Amino acid sequence: MKATTTFAAGLLTASAALAETPVLTVYAGDYVVSEWGPGPKIEEMFEAECGCDLQFKPGDLLPRILLEGERTEADVVFGLNTDVTKQARESGLFAPHNVDLSPLTLPIEWNDDIFLPYNYGHTAFVYNTERLAEPPASFDALLEAPDDLKIVIQDPRSSISGLATVLWVQSVYGDEAEAAWEKLAPKILTVTKGWSESYGLFTDGEADMVMSYTTSPAYHIIAEDDRTKKAAIFPEGHYFMVELAAKVASTDQPELADQFLAFTLSEPFQEMIATGNWSFPAALPRAQWPEGFQELALPETVLFYSEEEAAALRDEAVEAWRRALSR
Amino acid sequence: MASRAVTLSRGSAAALLAGLAVAALTLGPVAAVLVRAGGWGDLGPGDWQALRFTLLQALASAGASVALAVPVARALSRRRFRGRGALVALMGAPFILPVIVAVLGLIAVFGQNGLANAALRWLGLPEMTIYGIHGVILAHVFFNLPLAVRLLLQGWLAIPAERFRLAASLGLSPWAMFRVLEAPMLLRIAPGAFAVIFVICLSSFAVALTLGGGPRATTVELAIYQAVRFDFDLGRAALLSVIQLALALAAGLVALRLGAGSGFGAGLDRVARRWDGQGRLARLADGLWIALAAVFLLTPLAMVALRGLPGLAAMGPGTWEAALNSVTVALISTALCIAWALPLATRRGELVGLAGIALSPLVLGTGLFLIVRPVVNPFALALPVTMVVNALVALPFALRILRPEAEAVRADYGRLALALGLTRMAWLRLVFLPRLRRPLGFAAGLTAALSMGDLGVIALFADPDRATLPLQVYRLMGSYQMHAAAGAALLLLLLSFGAFWIFDRGGRVNADA
Numbered sequence: 001m002k003a004t005t006t007f008a009a010g011l012l013t014a015s016a017a018l019a020e021t022p023v024l025t026v027y028a029g030d031y032v033v034s035e036w037g038p039g040p041k042i043e044e045m046f047e048a049e050c051g052c053d054l055q056f057k058p059g060d061l062l063p064r065i066l067l068e069g070e071r072t073e074a075d076v077v078f079g080l081n082t083d084v085t086k087q088a089r090e091s092g093l094f095a096p097h098n099v100d101l102s103p104l105t106l107p108i109e110w111n112d113d114i115f116l117p118y119n120y121g122h123t124a125f126v127y128n129t130e131r132l133a134e135p136p137a138s139f140d141a142l143l144e145a146p147d148d149l150k151i152v153i154q155d156p157r158s159s160i161s162g163l164a165t166v167l168w169v170q171s172v173y174g175d176e177a178e179a180a181w182e183k184l185a186p187k188i189l190t191v192t193k194g195w196s197e198s199y200g201l202f203t204d205g206e207a208d209m210v211m212s213y214t215t216s217p218a219y220h221i222i223a224e225d226d227r228t229k230k231a232a233i234f235p236e237g238h239y240f241m242v243e244l245a246a247k248v249a250s251t252d253q254p255e256l257a258d259q260f261l262a263f264t265l266s267e268p269f270q271e272m273i274a275t276g277n278w279s280f281p282a283a284l285p286r287a288q289w290p291e292g293f294q295e296l297a298l299p300e301t302v303l304f305y306s307e308e309e310a311a312a313l314r315d316e317a318v319e320a321w322r323r324a325l326s327r
Numbered sequence: 328m329a330s331r332a333v334t335l336s337r338g339s340a341a342a343l344l345a346g347l348a349v350a351a352l353t354l355g356p357v358a359a360v361l362v363r364a365g366g367w368g369d370l371g372p373g374d375w376q377a378l379r380f381t382l383l384q385a386l387a388s389a390g391a392s393v394a395l396a397v398p399v400a401r402a403l404s405r406r407r408f409r410g411r412g413a414l415v416a417l418m419g420a421p422f423i424l425p426v427i428v429a430v431l432g433l434i435a436v437f438g439q440n441g442l443a444n445a446a447l448r449w450l451g452l453p454e455m456t457i458y459g460i461h462g463v464i465l466a467h468v469f470f471n472l473p474l475a476v477r478l479l480l481q482g483w484l485a486i487p488a489e490r491f492r493l494a495a496s497l498g499l500s501p502w503a504m505f506r507v508l509e510a511p512m513l514l515r516i517a518p519g520a521f522a523v524i525f526v527i528c529l530s531s532f533a534v535a536l537t538l539g540g541g542p543r544a545t546t547v548e549l550a551i552y553q554a555v556r557f558d559f560d561l562g563r564a565a566l567l568s569v570i571q572l573a574l575a576l577a578a579g580l581v582a583l584r585l586g587a588g589s590g591f592g593a594g595l596d597r598v599a600r601r602w603d604g605q606g607r608l609a610r611l612a613d614g615l616w617i618a619l620a621a622v623f624l625l626t627p628l629a630m631v632a633l634r635g636l637p638g639l640a641a642m643g644p645g646t647w648e649a650a651l652n653s654v655t656v657a658l659i660s661t662a663l664c665i666a667w668a669l670p671l672a673t674r675r676g677e678l679v680g681l682a683g684i685a686l687s688p689l690v691l692g693t694g695l696f697l698i699v700r701p702v703v704n705p706f707a708l709a710l711p712v713t714m715v716v717n718a719l720v721a722l723p724f725a726l727r728i729l730r731p732e733a734e735a736v737r738a739d740y741g742r743l744a745l746a747l748g749l750t751r752m753a754w755l756r757l758v759f760l761p762r763l764r765r766p767l768g769f770a771a772g773l774t775a776a777l778s779m780g781d782l783g784v785i786a787l788f789a790d791p792d793r794a795t796l797p798l799q800v801y802r803l804m805g806s807y808q809m810h811a812a813a814g815a816a817l818l819l820l821l822l823s824f825g826a827f828w829i830f831d832r833g834g835r836v837n838a839d840a
Contacts, residue, residue: 030802031805031806036806037802057706063555064696067363067696067697067700073704155542155549157545157553158556185541188540188541189540190537190541191540191542192536193533194805196801196804197430197533199804199809200427200431200809201438201537204435204438206434216807319373326541326543
């Protein structure tokens with residue numbers, strides 16, 4: 001009996017000691033937590049200011065949190081994309097972020113009270129200047145290019161960038177989207193499950209252009225001092241892609257969660273995220289971007305569907321893609 | 328004494344238990360997903376097309392793999408040359424490669440920029456493209472030909488040497504020898520090999536997509552992925568996975584019917600010496616088949632190695648940790664799988680085991696997550712769940728390898744053991760396990776390698792601190808670290824192959840196979 005009491009007392013002391021450092025659980029995309037992703041840096045920076053223990057949990061963000069419902073142990077979700085925000089919002093599992101949005105420097109207007117952007121990019125075809133000296137100057141020119149110009153894209157049914165591509169074509173060509181895909185079809189070398197496989201094929205020299213992001217060349221410039229990879233900029237415009245964080249409504253650490261969300265828009269975080277996640281910072285003037293990023297060509301026109309529009313268009317846009325490429 | 332003797336073929340409690348475990352681990356998750364979804368979903372517009380394509384490519388891939396395996400295995404079974412053992416082992420490597428690594432290796436050979444096209448250009452011939460349904464089949468043959476060759480080779484080696492001696496002394500012509508000895512063996516072994524490869528190809532996803540060239544090459548597994556990850560339509564995912572499961576079990580049933588029939592009876596385990604096929608033409612044909620298979624299977628592997636070498640230095644400490652995790656996972660999965668497979672190495676058991684690979688990993692992972700979640704934190708279970716699932720997925724292969732010989736041992740030595748009144752332990756220790764040594768080594772090697780290369784149970788069970796090596800390859804690629812990823816892939820290839828070689832070798836210590 002006495003032993004039990006002592007043991008229980010020991011447990012109490014131990015949990016009290018643990019309770020002194022509160023834990024903030026952040027569900028994040030798998031790439032975030034890898035030693036090459038931004039996760040380790042974020043953890044170090046935030047723990048220095050919060051006196052807490054930030055724990056990243058990698059995995060499928062939305063499916064997982066929808067499966068868990070209100071019993072989730074997540075306090076914050078980091079790395080959502082706009083294609084799932086509607087579903088996420090309707091689940092009622094997320095709470096307003098209470099962060100002042102005026103520092104945002106996005107190319108589009110953003111006043112969402114739940115989903116907070118921390119970095120962005122645009123869809124773009126990336127090419128190698130040594131292989132393709134004169135890339136198509138516009139989307140139209142790409143459609144009309146000879147069929148031996150080979151591109152690799154991602155499947156919109158299994159990849160976020162693939163879905164963004166389909167919405168991009170939809171926003172440029174509207175009702176003519178299916179016809180545009182039909183013109184593009186003979187140039188599509190293959191369609192991959194995710195971005196990594198496509199980019200791997202491109203760097204292996206399999207294709208002339210790869211569906212990627214306007215920010216991709218920055219990696220090659222900064223990490224490899226290689227200026228041969230460029231994004232082709234089209235006057236028709238480029239589709240906007242943004243990554244978002246949100247606070248989970250059932251969190252047991254609401255203050256810490258708020259602090260973390262505010263931290264993602266802070267200057268130190270924003271200065272780190274460009275090279276940490278190879279994306280444009282969401283709240284940092286261009287003059288403060290890392291040098292390699294300042295070199296990048298930026299699209300004049302930025303295309304974007306609100307989540308309502310995207311939800312309404314999505315199934316038909318994917319079907320048009322599927323029909324055109326199945327012929 | 329007789330009551331303690333073994334009941335050799337059926338009805339043991341262990342078999343029942345093992346079978347129930349498979350059923351629980353496959354049907355349980357589907358049921359959990361279904362309950363959560365609140366009913367079956369509807370099939371989407373592309374789903375029927377996906378189903379048709381899935382069936383078509385799986386039939387073609389399994390057919391081509393087994394058909395090509397026949398001459399290659401035959402050639403290997405009747406030729407002796409230096410390095411044959413190493414070649415047989417090396418040729419098994421594609422089967423154990425993680426998908427993405429193998430695909431990049433294949434593309435390095437057959438892609439736009441690959442060796443094959445370089446050769447064609449040099450010869451002034453038109454270039455080829457790997458992208459399309461033929462590319463999908465080519466890749467599936469690349470993956471599965473080694474398995475088919477090994478399964479058939481095992482069949483050839485199981486023909487007792489005495490039979491060939493007898494055939495030779497009776498002066499049978501090569502054709503008669505084929506008809507009397509080899510054809511019956513093929514009829515017994517080939518349907519099972521076809522079925523297991525058909526089932527693997529049914530759930531193909533990344534290969535079909537990457538090499539298929541677009542949505543024409545959509546498989547059911549992609550539709551499931553879309554339903555779970557994008558649409559969160561669990562009802563549809565459950566429906567699709569049950570269709571997939573039913574197709575696999577149907578294939579298994581057909582194979583069981585076709586593959587019935589008895590073996591050759593016991594022999595004295597001498598190395599089979601062949602008196603047929605000594606003509607110059609036969610030797611040339613055999614040599615050609617072996618050379619073609621070796622070039623087809625080994626060149627992409629060499630390219631993976633070549634691409635990976637410079638990346639080995641750039642991998643970072645995380646990759647080495649991941650490698651250690653993968654080795655641990657592989658060893659435990661292997662022990663689990665073999666213990667699971669031994670009682671199930673019967674006809675019915677093999678059918679049950681097929682379910683393990685036929686169930687969509689995504690549905691399996693989601694279902695397990697739903698079951699486990701109310702009780703324990705899934706993050707804490709990441710590695711244990713990966714081990715169990717790896718064992719489950721490898722089970723059909725282990726059974727395919729073990730079952731024919733396990734049955735033969737039971738048939739040939741069962742009565743003797745009964746007459747001697749061997750206890751169950753004595754039977755296992757003195758007769759069953761020693762006689763199964765060769766297939767056990769092969770099965771353990773395959774399981775270890777598969778567990779090393781498997782992506783595990785998808786991201787729902789991802790452990791933040793303990794990645795496995797295949798996951799690490801994907802993470803590196805996702806962070807633009809293509810060189811490091813190639814290095815990690817090479818490390819994975821070496822570890823998978825090393826594990827396979829050690830176990831397989833262990834099973835063949837004194838056998839000239």
